[in-house]
Amino acid sequence: GRHGDRPEHTAPPELFYDGEESRKYTSSSRVIDIQRRLTERALELLALPDDDEPKLLLDLGCGSGLSGEAITEAGHVWTGFDISPHMLEVAQEKEVEGDLCHHDLGHGMCLRPGVFDGAISISAVQWLCNADRSSHNPRRRLKRFFDSLYRCLARGARAVLQIYPETPEQAELITTTAMRSGFAGGLVVDYPNSTRAKKYFL
Amino acid sequence: MPGVKERYPLGLVVGKIELQENEFDPAFVLHMLSKLNYPVLRKAASICQFNDLPEQPPANPTVENDGQFLQAVFHAISNIDVIEGTLVCFESKREFPIAGGVPNMLVNDFEQP
Numbered sequence: 001g002r003h004g005d006r007p008e009h010t011a012p013p014e015l016f017y018d019g020e021e022s023r024k025y026t027s028s029s030r031v032i033d034i035q036r037r038l039t040e041r042a043l044e045l046l047a048l049p050d051d052d053e054p055k056l057l058l059d060l061g062c063g064s065g066l067s068g069e070a071i072t073e074a075g076h077v078w079t080g081f082d083i084s085p086h087m088l089e090v091a092q093e094k095e096v097e098g099d100l101c102h103h104d105l106g107h108g109m110c111l112r113p114g115v116f117d118g119a120i121s122i123s124a125v126q127w128l129c130n131a132d133r134s135s136h137n138p139r140r141r142l143k144r145f146f147d148s149l150y151r152c153l154a155r156g157a158r159a160v161l162q163i164y165p166e167t168p169e170q171a172e173l174i175t176t177t178a179m180r181s182g183f184a185g186g187l188v189v190d191y192p193n194s195t196r197a198k199k200y201f202l
Numbered sequence: 203m204p205g206v207k208e209r210y211p212l213g214l215v216v217g218k219i220e221l222q223e224n225e226f227d228p229a230f231v232l233h234m235l236s237k238l239n240y241p242v243l244r245k246a247a248s249i250c251q252f253n254d255l256p257e258q259p260p261a262n263p264t265v266e267n268d269g270q271f272l273q274a275v276f277h278a279i280s281n282i283d284v285i286e287g288t289l290v291c292f293e294s295k296r297e298f299p300i301a302g303g304v305p306n307m308l309v310n311d312f313e314q315p
Contacts, residue, residue, distance in 0.1 A: 054230045056237065077230070083308075092302050103307040110209055110307070115237045154237075 006166060013127050014083045017063070022086040026064040035122055038199065039070035042120040042160040045188060045201055048076075055117035058152070059098060060105055060161070061124020065091035071120070072097040079116075081105060106141030108148035116152050119159040125202075126163045129170050142174060146181035159183065161202045175202060209291070211242045212298070214249050217286035220303075224280045228265045231272045234279055235263065247278040 007016050017025065025031055048055050055076045059068050062080025064087045071078045078098040082088050088100055103109065106128050128145055129138045149159055165171035175187055191197035244255040254274040263271055289298040289305055299306050 053233065054227065056234070088304055089302075092304065100304045101307055102304050104309075107309060112210060112237075112239070 006164075008127055008130055008166065012083075012130065013061075013124075014085065017084040017087045019086045019089075022064060022084065022090050026066065026087075026090050032066055035066040036070050038122045038162050039067040039120065040074075041190065041199075042067075042122060042162055042201060043071065043074050045160045046118045046120060046158050048118060056115065058109075058116050058119035058149075058159075060109075060119060060121035060149070061127070062091065062098065062100065063087040063124075065094050065096035065098065065100075067120065067122040068096050068098040069094075081109060105145050106136070108144035109152060111148065111152035113151050114154050116157060117154055118157050119149060119153060119161075121159070121161040121163075123162060123164055125161045125174060126165055126170065129166070129173065139173070139177070142177040143181065146178050146183065150182045158185075163200050163202060165200060171200060178202060209293075211239070211245075213290035213292055214246050214284070215288040215290065216249055216284055217288075217300075218284075219250055220283045220285050222281045222283055224276075226273060226276050228269070228272050228276075231276045231279070232263065232265070235259070235275060238279075243275075243278060247282065250278075250282050250284065252278055252282060 007013075010016050046057075052075070057071055057076050057078045059071060059078045059080040062068050062078075062082050063084065065080065068078055068080050068091070079101065080091070080096075080098045081101050081103045082091075083102070083104050085102060088102055091100055105124070125145070128141045130136070131138055153159065161174075163171070163174060165174065171187065178185075185202070188201040190199040190201070240255075240259050244257070247253070247255055255278060256271065260268050260271055265272065283303055284300055285303050287300040289300065289307075290296070291298075296309075
């Protein structure tokens with residue numbers, strides 16, 4: 001059923017997060033709390049210099065701006081990308097501080113090289129593993145995403161991507177593609193012994 | 203997109219702008235200056251009817267000496283908000299609409315290499 005199953009099995013993100021689902025998602029206090037805590041943890045792992053100066057960050061799969069608001073609260077400036085027009089509309093209504101861009105991460109972000117001080121992504125990148133259309137090739141989409149991400153980050157900048165991998169193979173595919181694009185690092189697993197609380201940060 | 207060599211900059215056509223009044227942060231502006239393509243910023247600002255950016259930026263701007271310049275840059279990057287408009291690829295003529303301040307950069311799958 002729709003609620004017990006993974007959203008990735010139901011429809012592509014731009015269709016799953018329709019008007020109703022977007023509002024339901026973004027008004028649930030449980031969801032708001034989870035996304036905020038995931039963002040704070042991702043920012044912690046980003047390990048930005050502690051110099052009280054705002055950094056320029058990417059929020060990949062920014063959705064309705066739940067993660068973006070936490071970035072703003074942490075004192076940074078962000079640019080968000082999302083494929084769902086309904087989620088972006090919610091973000092616009094909330095007048096989030098970040099700049100929003102309607103785009104498909106699987107096409108790669110056409111950003112200038114070396115510009116961003118860091119990137120985070122909350123609960124989004126596993127969507128790239130879907131083949132929602134016959135023209136989609138998950139491996140190619142992941143490669144374009146990671147190649148373009150690597151290129152637009154400044155030297156020494158990090159990306160922290162919180163993901164919900166469906167299977168260990170999926171986590172492996174995402175991680176391997178990132179490494180092939182030039183990233184060093186690995187997977188951090190919070191609460192590894194709890195099925196419910198377990199969280200993956202690449 | 204296949205065959206397009208010059209992807210930056212995109213042309214900008216403006217329909218509607220909003221001006222915000224954000225708090226001036228000179229350190230942030232200096233940080234951003236090192237990332238920006240200044241001539242492109244200046245051109246974009248002038249398309250938005252903001253012509254206070256000098257043709258040549260100061261060589262090593264500082265907060266003490268170049269306050270006015272930094273404020274002008276800040277205004278361009280933080281306060282000018284293009285609400286309705288279009289981004290245009292010079293080479294392919296492909297247009298990317300901006301609505302509600304959000305550019306739509308989606309391309310069709312068949313346009314991908």
